[in-house]
Amino acid sequence: MGGNSNIKLIDDNGIRIDGRKVDELRPIKIEAGVLKNADGSAYVEIGKNKVLAAVYGPRECHPRHMQNPAKAIVQVKYNMISFSVDDRKRPGPDRRSVEISKIISEAMEYVVFTENYPRTSIDVFIEVLQANAGTRCAGLTAASVALADAGIPMKDLVPAIAVGKVNDQVVLDLNKEEDNYGQADVPMAMIPRTGEVVLLQMDGHLTYDEFKYAISLGKKACAEVYEIQKDALRRRYVVESEAEQEQPVSVPDQEA
Amino acid sequence: MKETRKVVPGEEVAEVEEYIPAEGTYEEDGKVLAALYGELELDTEEKTAVVRAKNPMTNLHLGDLVFCTVSDVRASMAICEVISVEGKKRELTGDTNGTIHVSKMSAEYVQDATREMRPSDIIRAKVIQVRPSIQLTTAGPHLGVIKALCRKCRRPLVRVDKGLYCNNCERPDYRKLSDDYAAVEF
Numbered sequence: 120m121g122g123n124s125n126i127k128l129i130d131d132n133g134i135r136i137d138g139r140k141v142d143e144l145r146p147i148k149i150e151a152g153v154l155k156n157a158d159g160s161a162y163v164e165i166g167k168n169k170v171l172a173a174v175y176g177p178r179e180c181h182p183r184h185m186q187n188p189a190k191a192i193v194q195v196k197y198n199m200i201s202f203s204v205d206d207r208k209r210p211g212p213d214r215r216s217v218e219i220s221k222i223i224s225e226a227m228e229y230v231v232f233t234e235n236y237p238r239t240s241i242d243v244f245i246e247v248l249q250a251n252a253g254t255r256c257a258g259l260t261a262a263s264v265a266l267a268d269a270g271i272p273m274k275d276l277v278p279a280i281a282v283g284k285v286n287d288q289v290v291l292d293l294n295k296e297e298d299n300y301g302q303a304d305v306p307m308a309m310i311p312r313t314g315e316v317v318l319l320q321m322d323g324h325l326t327y328d329e330f331k332y333a334i335s336l337g338k339k340a341c342a343e344v345y346e347i348q349k350d351a352l353r354r355r356y357v358v359e360s361e362a363e364q365e366q367p368v369s370v371p372d373q374e375a
Numbered sequence: 376m377k378e379t380r381k382v383v384p385g386e387e388v389a390e391v392e393e394y395i396p397a398e399g400t401y402e403e404d405g406k407v408l409a410a411l412y413g414e415l416e417l418d419t420e421e422k423t424a425v426v427r428a429k430n431p432m433t434n435l436h437l438g439d440l441v442f443c444t445v446s447d448v449r450a451s452m453a454i455c456e457v458i459s460v461e462g463k464k465r466e467l468t469g470d471t472n473g474t475i476h477v478s479k480m481s482a483e484y485v486q487d488a489t490r491e492m493r494p495s496d497i498i499r500a501k502v503i504q505v506r507p508s509i510q511l512t513t514a515g516p517h518l519g520v521i522k523a524l525c526r527k528c529r530r531p532l533v534r535v536d537k538g539l540y541c542n543n544c545e546r547p548d549y550r551k552l553s554d555d556y557a558a559v560e561f
Contacts, residue, residue, distance in 0.1 A: 152430075158465055159430065177432070177468050232401070232410060239469055267384050270428035272399065272410035275385030312385055352383045352412050356429070 126300050128285045135297070137166075141290045144280070144340055149260070149351035151268045157244075159269025161351070163261040166294060167251035172261035174269040177239035185240070190233035192240050195224035197258055199247040219255045220245075226259055226279075226308055226317040232272040241271060252298035253281045256306050259318060264348050268355070277317055278344035279308035282333040289329050291336050305333055311342040379416050382409040382426055389417060389424050399426030432468040433460055435505050442521075443473060443511070445496045448489050451477045455498065457509065473509035475500060481551045482514045491551040497522040499553050519553040531557070 129135050139145070145166030154160035157173035164170075180186040197219040201210045227243065243265065245258040256279035263277040283293040284303035298304055303323030309316050325333060382388060388400060389407040396402045399411040409415060413428040435441070435457070443455035457471045477488045485491055492498060492513075498520050504510035513519045523532045525541035525548070532539035532548055534556050539548040553559075 158432075175466070178466055179469070179471050236469060267412040268430060270411060270413070270430040270432055272401075273384045274401070274403075274408075274410065276383065310385070349383045349386075353381060356381050 126296075128297055128300060129288055129290070133288075135285075135290065135294075137294055139292075141288055142336055142339075144292045144343060145294065147344060147347050149264060149347050151264050151351045151355045157265075157269075159265045159267070159271070161261045161264035161268060163257050163264070165253060165257045165260075165292070167249060168247070168254055168257045169249040170254060170257040170261045171246045171248060172258065172265040173244045173246075174241065174262070174265040174271070175244075176241040176269075177236040177271070178242070180238060180240035186238045188237055191231070191236035191238075193224045193227045193231060193233065193243065194240050195220045195227065195243045195245065195262065197223060197245045197247070197255070199250060199254070203247045203250045219258070222318055222320070223255065223259050223262060226277060227262060227266065229315075229317050230263070230274045230277055230310070231266065232274070235272060241266070250295075252293050252295040252304075253306065255279070255318075256281050256308070259308050260344060260348065264351055267352055275310045275312055276345060276348045277308050277310060278341040278348055279306065279318060280337055280340040280344055281306040282337045282340075284323065284325055284329060284333075289325075289333050289336065291340055303329075305330075305337070307334070307337045307341075309338055309341045311338070311345045314338070379414055381413070382415045383412050384409055388415050388426070394418075394422055394424040397423040397425045399428060400424045430465075433463045433465045434468055435460065435502050435509060437502055437505065439502045440518075441473070441500055441502060441511070443498050443500055445492050445494050445498060447494060448492060450487055450489060453480070453488055453492050455500070455511070458497075461499070470509060473500070473502075473511045475511045475513055479503065479510070479512040479514055481519075485551075490549060492520055493523070493526065493550070495524060496520045496550065499559070513551055513553075516554045519556075520550040521553050521556055521559045523548070523550050533557070 148164040150162045153162045159174040161172050177191050197216050199208050201208050243262050247254045259279040281293050282291055282305045283301050285297045285301040303325050305321045308318035386409045387406050388409050391405050396407045400407050401410050407424045409426045411426040411428045413426050416425045440461040442458045445455045447454040453475045455473050457473050477485050480491045499518050500511035500513050503512050527544050530543050
């Protein structure tokens, strides 16, 4: 959030620097079950963002004192790889990634039926391979597909998207330039079926009316992302059934 | 009659008036919704809505064969950590602490459990109780120690007749062995 600047990010026709309209999403691609060794996994691309999420568990919680005798805990580790940004990012956890891990874990704990698995931990690892604003939303979107892929019972999938304010206009799904030189950034996650908001942050300033409009934009976008998430999971079935068909039907008799 | 189709979490599968939410489904606002990603089964006889996960978790069931490491042995029991269920790739969900009572160690009479297995041994055992605690048995020819180390030099022990032998220390040892001792591939 660089504050007010003179850079023109939206032209007179309402077209943004990457050619999108103000209420248009970046192209989204989601793939479920991309990793063999994780219990569940997902890969998400939102524009230039590339995020990988892996899920393990529910498994016995270590260290023991973090166990909850009544329910499972969701431990999230959000990490940006050193080559994910223009300048090399110093590897390891920092204040920002600890915060993002916490809010994503709280969002996931709300949807997962944690009370079914007392004393266990569900571990979610989110790796940002390439960042271009909105990685926490991409991370949460990926994590929820990965959890579903891991066969963990949950209320619903969680789509997440950012809204913001650029050149005094409310826009959807900020890219890096808009995030850096815009006036506000509001990442949000909402379950479209119920309208429950499980993640909402705001960096910068919005008026009440702008905020209300931003939320309505985000709600519509979440519904779109949600459909892509569902499609990713369904596609996984199709891929596997095709793979089964390709296998030879009869095995040659080796003894003969 | 069973009707099946693929569902994702949060998908509406039935009304509560029609079907009872069972495994993999839950109820909200009079509707039955899927909680898992998998295949939906609407049982018209039992009137239940079940979702079978595509990628199910590994839970222990009675009679499962499991691999464990022995963590502690007392005179009356051995405490072990369940590593995996035989034939399942996915890690175990939930509690992994199992105990083997001295009476369940072998088909024969066992005076002292410390003679039959020792800490750090890897064993194959059968689950005989899941709740409230995991109880295991090693009575049977296919059950028992599958890998053991010499207590002096920590080199693998080799099987000689009914017992074990350390070639390095030239010392015999004894365990309750499985019939495929040292021949199990993970």
